[in-house]
Amino acid sequence: MNVLIMGCGRLGARIATMLDEAGHTVTVMDTNPASFRRLPPGFRGNQTVGNGMDGPALERAGIQHADAFMAVTQGDNRNYFASQMARQVYGVQRVLCRIYDPVREQIFRDLGLETFSPTSLGAQIMVDMLLSEAAARR
């Protein structure tokens, strides 16, 4: 699979590394070239400096050939905007989008995006951890 990842933070770099190791073609884009240091030494994917909300930058990163687009910058609105661009302007088949704000995440999901909220999931996991421990002690 040909995957374009927007944002090379901890999550973006990790996803890129995992997909690269699994043999997929990966391109990572970030506005800050220094962020590519998070990628491991043997990383075979492409690195592109650019803003994923900018059409020409997305095209430079090869969005026309991408099977999947993942938006994982720190900004919910940026991720949403770029995801809709990938989907509605460039017709990318799979578009995955990280949204921190659970309320917005639900709305964006209802609007047709594949969204993921680390806040909701993280909260759920931690609550489960706490309560299952408490239940085991009782």
Add this chain to the structure above:
Amino acid sequence: MYILVGGGGKVGFHLAAELLAANHEVLVVERDSTRAAAIAEELGNVVVQGDSCEATVLDAAGISRADLVAAVTGDDEDNLVICDIARYRGVSRTIARINNPKNELLFKRRGIETTISATQAILGQIEQELPTHDVIPLLQLHSGLEIVEMKVGELSPVIGKSVREVLLPPESLISLIVDPGGVPRIPSGDTRLHPGDALVVVVPKESLGMLRQALIGSTHGMDT
């Protein structure tokens, strides 16, 4: 009408002021507390401090009963989110400010038909004005005549022709030619025209279009 304005920057502020003056019910949602306080001081109790991209803030502002939502922050992504949430909450009319004209397509695809781009508006104005830049008005005479300056372009149909051969509008006259070196000459009927010559022409006001046609070859100056 109840109009919700997302973003209290310069555009949001002046928009709200005008709408209030036209007796609309207006609420501005502004993230920055200092800015929100300044708007409240100026316009009264018509501002909510909060992030207009957050559904909870918009809900508290009564978005579902808004007749119109105008998203006018300086960030296109925020404006898209505001409009999409508004439509999700059942608002039928949304207007978005766009900063990067290239983003217009996405807004249209998302069903946000009304987009306003200052960049695009200024660009359009410049493009509209460009063709008329080839005629520089110098002086208006009482008799209805005008003195204008025109440059002989690289593609002008008059290149190589003598002044006598140029089909000028009636009652107009090439009165002076300044060559590219800046040397002025009073032309005779035999003087030939060269690219880069600046012509000072006396022409009846209503014949400017004909003059442009004769010296540039089209009314747009772009055809050839």
